Amino acid sequence: QKEVEQDPGPLSVPEGAIVSLNCTYSNSAFQYFMWYRQYSRKGPELLMYTYSSGNKEDGRFTAQVDKSSKYISLFIRDSQPSDSATYLCAMSVGAQKLVFGQGTRLTINP
C-alpha cells in the first residue's frame, strides 16, 4: 500500500464547475500538506500549503485537511480552462522529503 493514495482520474468537468480533488494517506506522522499543479512537461508549481488540520483559502482554491480521517482535499471554485493540469498532493513529516500522490489529471471544458 502506498503512503499517499490519489485517484489518477482523468477528471473532466465543464467550465465554472466546482472541482473536488482528494488524497488519503496512511502515515499519521505527516504534518505538512501541500497541493501542487503541474502542466504538461513542466515542473510542479506550489498552490497551497497547510500545516496540520483545518482549512485554508486562497482565491478560488480551498485546501482542507482532516488528520483524524487522514484525508485532504482541494476545492477549485469557478473552474477555468486554464486550470486544466495534473494536481499532485504532497505531504511531509517536518523538514523532510515530500511524499507525493500519483496526481489527478483534470480537464476543464469550455
Added chain:
Amino acid sequence: DSGVTQTPKHLITATGQRVTLRCSPRSGDLSVYWYQQSLDQGLQFLIQYYNGEERAKGNILERFSAQQFPDLHSELNLSSLELGDSALYFCASSPRTSGGNTDTQYFGPGTRLTVL
C-alpha cells in the same frame, strides 16, 4: 517561474552511459532536493542536500550520486544508465531545513532523460 533552474532540458543517451544533471536553487535557498518522475512511480524523492552536506536519502540507486557545491548549485550524476532510468528529473529548493518546521519546496522545470 520558480527561480530554480535546471540544465539541460532534454538529454538523450544510450544504455551504459553516464550523464550529469545540473540544478541552481533559488537565490538564498540552502536546501536542494532531487526527485524522479516516471509514469508508473510518480514523483519519488531521491536525495537532499543542505548547504553542501547530504541530509536525507530516498530510493536512490547506487548508480546515482549527487553533490552540492559551495555556490549551492547541485549536480545529479547517473551512471551505467538503463532503459528504466528514462524519466523526468526535478530539482527543488527551499530556504532551510530545521528540526521542526518544514519549508515549502519550489521546483525547477526538470530535465527529461531518455535512455535508448
